[in-house]
Amino acid sequence: xxxxxxxxxxxxxxxxxxxxxxxxxxxxxxxxxxxxxxxxxxxxxxxxxxxxxxxxxxxxxxxxxxxxxxxxxxxxxxxxxxxxxxxxxxxxxxxxxxxxxxxxxxxxxxxxxxxxxxxxxxxxxxxxxxxxxxxxxxxxxxxxxxxxxxxxxxxxxxxxxxxxxxxxxxxxxxxxxxxxxxxxxxxxxxxxxxxxxxxxxxxxxxxxxxxxxxxxxxxxxxxxxxxxxxxxxxxxxxxxxxxxxxxxxxxxxxxxxxxxxxxxxxxxxxxxxxxxxxxxxxxxxx
Amino acid sequence: xxxxxxxxxxxxxxxxxxxxxxxxxxxxxxxxxxxxxxxxxxxxxxxxxxxxxxxxxxxxxxxxxxxxxxxxxxxxxxxxxxxxxxxxxxxxxxxxxxxxxxxxxxxxxxxxxxxxxxxxxxxxxxxxxxxxxxxxxxxxxxxxxxxxxxxxxxxxxxxxxxxxxxxxxxxxxxxxxxxxxxxxxxxxxxxxxxxxxxxxxxxxxxxxxxxxxxxxxxxxxxxxxxxxxxxxxxxxxxxxxxxxxxxxxxxxxxxxxxxxxxxxxxxxxxxxxxxxxxxxxxxxxxxxxxxxx
Numbered sequence: 001x002x003x004x005x006x007x008x009x010x011x012x013x014x015x016x017x018x019x020x021x022x023x024x025x026x027x028x029x030x031x032x033x034x035x036x037x038x039x040x041x042x043x044x045x046x047x048x049x050x051x052x053x054x055x056x057x058x059x060x061x062x063x064x065x066x067x068x069x070x071x072x073x074x075x076x077x078x079x080x081x082x083x084x085x086x087x088x089x090x091x092x093x094x095x096x097x098x099x100x101x102x103x104x105x106x107x108x109x110x111x112x113x114x115x116x117x118x119x120x121x122x123x124x125x126x127x128x129x130x131x132x133x134x135x136x137x138x139x140x141x142x143x144x145x146x147x148x149x150x151x152x153x154x155x156x157x158x159x160x161x162x163x164x165x166x167x168x169x170x171x172x173x174x175x176x177x178x179x180x181x182x183x184x185x186x187x188x189x190x191x192x193x194x195x196x197x198x199x200x201x202x203x204x205x206x207x208x209x210x211x212x213x214x215x216x217x218x219x220x221x222x223x224x225x226x227x228x229x230x231x232x233x234x235x236x237x238x239x240x241x242x243x244x245x246x247x248x249x250x251x252x253x254x255x256x257x258x259x260x261x262x263x264x265x266x267x268x269x270x271x272x273x274x275x276x277x278x279x280x281x282x283x284x285x286x
Numbered sequence: 287x288x289x290x291x292x293x294x295x296x297x298x299x300x301x302x303x304x305x306x307x308x309x310x311x312x313x314x315x316x317x318x319x320x321x322x323x324x325x326x327x328x329x330x331x332x333x334x335x336x337x338x339x340x341x342x343x344x345x346x347x348x349x350x351x352x353x354x355x356x357x358x359x360x361x362x363x364x365x366x367x368x369x370x371x372x373x374x375x376x377x378x379x380x381x382x383x384x385x386x387x388x389x390x391x392x393x394x395x396x397x398x399x400x401x402x403x404x405x406x407x408x409x410x411x412x413x414x415x416x417x418x419x420x421x422x423x424x425x426x427x428x429x430x431x432x433x434x435x436x437x438x439x440x441x442x443x444x445x446x447x448x449x450x451x452x453x454x455x456x457x458x459x460x461x462x463x464x465x466x467x468x469x470x471x472x473x474x475x476x477x478x479x480x481x482x483x484x485x486x487x488x489x490x491x492x493x494x495x496x497x498x499x500x501x502x503x504x505x506x507x508x509x510x511x512x513x514x515x516x517x518x519x520x521x522x523x524x525x526x527x528x529x530x531x532x533x534x535x536x537x538x539x540x541x542x543x544x545x546x547x548x549x550x551x552x553x554x555x556x557x558x559x560x561x562x563x564x565x566x567x568x569x570x571x572x573x574x575x576x577x578x579x
Contacts (some may be wrong), residue, residue: 157309218399272564
């Protein structure tokens with residue numbers, strides 16, 4: 001190759017393909033962005049403009065009234081608080097439980113542990129509808145309907161498969177020699193897990209934190225089943241709920257959707273690498 | 287040593303297994319149990335009705351309708367996001383400037399909730415000022431007010447398209463991950479041997495992508511079974527149940543009509559379909575593993 005570089009550059013044939021591919025991708029990207037752009041545009045327009053068919057044009061001036069309406073609505077504050085109260089504990093708890101199980105499957109395998117692991121991981125693949133009714137009956141009997149507790153517990157339990165899978169795969173890459181050395185020094189398994197394995201697994205923890213946060217924040221089905229009063233609604237349910245109140249106030253709906261998506265959008269923009277890694281790790285290694 | 291290991295296994299596994307068993311495994315088994323009852327959702331008591339609920343499935347026209355729609359959705363899930371994702375991955379992989387920006391754009395919908403995606407697409411299909419009809423009007427020059435989501439003919443496909451928009455990015459990144467495993471030298475050899483770009487893709491790249499393709503198709507099919515939120519916000523299964531799926535039918539029978547026993551029977555059917563797909567997936571994955579090492 002070095003020789004070729006020294007030769008006088010031959011008159012290269014014009015290759016149109018990179019340009020064609022670039023243009024094709026640019027057109028597709030525009031098509032892909034159009035739906036999201038629509039929400040963005042709606043949020044800075046008046047209802048009147050939208051009804052007149054002006055939604056898909058670039059506005060000459062920005063209208064901030066929709067954001068003022070959404071941010072000043074105390075119901076929205078409550079939806080946000082409820083969603084945070086569900087998302088934070090469920091994200092932490094599912095990752096903690098997945099780390100415990102993943103450590104055993106990676107470092108302390110036993111007879112039948114592979115089968116058990118497979119059973120847990122396959123929990124990822126089933127539609128939540130298959131466990132809906134017994135859980136409804138259980139939490140009803142415990143008088144926990146219309147509280148946030150069932151949602152936290154379910155998200156913790158439903159998160160165990162993906163968390164166990166990713167932590168087990170990551171712990172498997174931590175050298176056994178490290179664990180053995182620590183144990184020779186008198187450490188027990190708990191200390192190996194918390195002081196050696198977990199500190200080495202920060203990337204996996206970041207992957208799981210972004211995935212779990214996004215999924216739990218965006219969830220709709222469990223709050224739909226387990227909450228009834230407006231006081232306990234989470235933000236995604238709140239969006240649907242407020243569609244009645246703002247039935248033709250499309251701009252308000254748009255800004256609400258955008259504000260509701262902001263936490264996950266921020267996570268996506270800053271931790272996209274982890275996000276993609278988690279999706280592919282979970283999928284390809286599954 | 288071994289005794290100590292056993293002690294730690296029990297200590298570390300106790301909590302995750304207890305939570306998983308109590309809130310995933312047990313309810314799953316209990317769904318089978320309730321599918322033989324007539325529980326109505328309010329009364330703590332219920333009667334056992336044998337196979338009545340499953341016989342009812344047999345005569346329930348709405349179930350058949352939902353099952354057909356679910357099957358259509360599965361077929362669409364195998365074709366649309368998979369094909370689009372593969373196409374996008376191949377284009378981005380051709381080392382185009384701005385490739386990572388394109389990747390982010392196509393991937394972005396994944397981080398949006400199904401509720402928000404549903405709302406976005408309701409506006410695209412809005413009859414008076416929606417993007418789709420606006421474009422049709424601009425192209426044809428005539429007034430066009432078709433209500434995509436309110437017509438039984440188009441409601442299901444409109445929702446599936448919206449769902450595919452969100453699902454494509456996931457397929458794309460998995461294909462991109464698969465493409466990185468194809469050795470560069472192999473493609474160079476093909477080029478030297480005179481294989482044209484399309485031949486290279488058809489004869490070398492796509493066969494070598496088989497593991498990724500298996501994963502993508504399985505994920506898309508599984509996610510199509512889970513596709514409830516977006517349907518709920520866009521059509522709610524309507525109009526006239528024309529976009530009902532099994533998940534939606536199960537929800538309506540259980541939480542609208544409070545036929546929890548019958549709803550459990552539908553969820554058992556849903557479980558068996560998902561189980562079949564998961565088993566096919568694992569078997570296919572093992573085959574792929576043997577072939578590709």
